[in-house]
Amino acid sequence: MTINPPVKSVTRIAGTIQGYKATRQAASFVFTDRDTTSLGVVAIAAGVAGLGGQAVSAASHATSVEEDADFVEFALDGISVKGWVWRSPFGEGDQVEVVGELQGQAMNAIAIARPSDRTVALYPHCSRGRTRHIKNAIKWWLYLTMFFVCVPLGFLLLAGSTQRLADAWSEGGDLVALGVAAFFGLMNFSLARRWMPFVTLAEKAFAAFGWDKPGDIDLARATKASRRTGDPGELGTFYFRY
Incomplete structure (x- = not known):
């Protein structure tokens, strides 16, 4: 299936994760069926252009337009939260902040942050302003x-x-x-x-979290600079430290 990133107004909510569920699924976030034959070339180009995680994901699916990501579902103080992140490091009982489109008692999430250890996961391909x-x-x-x-x-x-x-x-x-x-x-x-639609979406998330200068944020770079011994290998590529 093809997933289009939400680009409408976003808001932030906070609370404790309840009924947490994360399912690893394949979906197309960037490429369409017409890109299948050229995806391998795009993966190489993304790598040399410094798009790190994008290149890793694309290269691992060089014969497919789909990429693996986590579809998360949970409740946050009575609000039903669902959304895609590239990799979710969260779990039941975590205190989190979520940014997304809120419609009544349901939210389509584009970013989840855990303030206790400054960990954030975002919609796939979103990491830079x-x-x-x-x-x-x-x-x-x-x-x-x-x-x-x-x-x-x-x-x-x-x-x-x-x-x-x-x-x-x-x-x-x-x-x-x-x-x-x-x-x-x-x-x-x-x-x-x-990748500009993802940049726009990332900036919306950064601004909703209240971070300074959203356009000048590079989560991959910031996470690399703050890596510590024992940090998971996926940190800095599929989810970040802010």
Whole structure:
């Protein structure tokens, strides 16, 4: 099944988890059936563009448009909560804050946070605000361009072929460099735009939690910087520390 991320107004509620249930299911959060043949290429591109968890998930399903995620269901002080997170580290009796669309006594959750240990799980592919997302795309565009331009030139220098290097550059090397830059620029732009709905959704969750500067938040980066011995391997990829 294909799941579209909720993008309407969100609110925050808090309470104690009761009747907790988490089911690992497969669903399509990003890709459509038309993407099946190219998903492997997108997974590689996502990896080199620094989209970590997205690449891991996509690569593990290179012949399918579906990804595994946790569908959680529980009650929170009389409100029925349901929603998708990439991986749920929560359990019965946890004191949590939940952000989502509230309709009467039911909430479609997009993010769950446990203040006691500052753990948060979000709707799949949501981890960065807009500013960080754009900066990350630009960073990897520069890295990839520099790598694929400088490595061949470096081989010529190591071989002591300064004249060949000069000849190659004068015979169109500058145009090749521009072509490489344009290629990776378009690739990164396409990927960055593809994930923008999730960036918007992440910012809504960050703002609802009351976190400062939602656009400048990068949960993956912040979690990596705060990792401790014994932390689960999935922390920082599929759920985070804030």
